[in-house]
Amino acid sequence: RLLGNNLVLMMVEVGRIFDAQKLFDRLLYRSERSWTSMIVGYIECGKMQYAFTLYMRMQLDAFVHPSGHTFVALLKACSKLKDLKRGLTLHAEATRMGSAERDPFVGSVLVDMYSKCGSLKAAREVLDGLPLRDVVSWTALIAGYAEHGHGKEAFECLKQMQQEGIAPNIATFVCSLKACSGMGDACKGQEIHVEMERMGFSNRDIVAGTALVDMYCKHGLLTNAQEVFDKLLLRNAVSWTTLIVGYTENGCSEEALECFERMLADGVPPDTVALVCSLKACGNIGAVNRGGEIHAYIERQGLFEKDIVIGNMLVYMYVKGGSLWKAQEVFD
């Protein structure tokens, strides 16, 4: 019976979920570990409904109980689907099993689930009730506040967690910066910048650095954004695009296009997002020639069919540039 259960684990690990299921169904004794492993396997390949169905069957198995691992996997699926109803049920069951308060991972995934579902009050209550609030559970709540436009609350959380002696990490700062962007309070963002600088996050980590660039751009502080960007040790298409959008959205499309040129010169291949954003900049200032070059590049790379947004933006660019016949051609 051990052998069969372990074989199920191995099959899930190598992605043979269908074979795993066939074997799993023939087992006489199914361990908690193999139930959970099947559930995780289905979630990983996006078949959430199968996972939930399996969980129902698991509850009917008198010999096993779901573990913290089981609840983490299922609650994470609820977060992705924003399925609050199922999340609430799972929360009740995790509480009944003692997982919710015994297992810190279940605690933080509960905070995340409520946050992602927009039930910020519930998220806050779960966090406050946790025996151990760590950087991840705090960050999950901050992310929730930021995502749903409650910048003030997000920033207060950052302060509260620091008062509790918990050090923020890159993820915490990134979420807090996102909150600042939505708040229109550049001072708070600058405050965070200073702290990140102290911890060496602002130029060494590309995600953190890009989030800073984005925050400054959203406040229209392009000089600050450029300064952070210039200090970045690594740049990728995302960081370049963030800057390009920053210039474009602040009425500086010419500068945006200069950034695009520098990005190419830097040897960073533009992805579809970078191309779309640069096309928008072209459209804004009627730069049909440069837009046309980007168009040619898109055709050469065969990207046109990949994403409807590219076509939309090409039309925008040609229309704004007055080349209606080219716009029509793209449209057709």
Next chain:
RNA sequence: CUCCAGGAUAGGUUC
């Protein structure tokens, strides 16, 4: 009781 698997984080057109 021990061993293996589990948690939060960056950019675009429309919104």
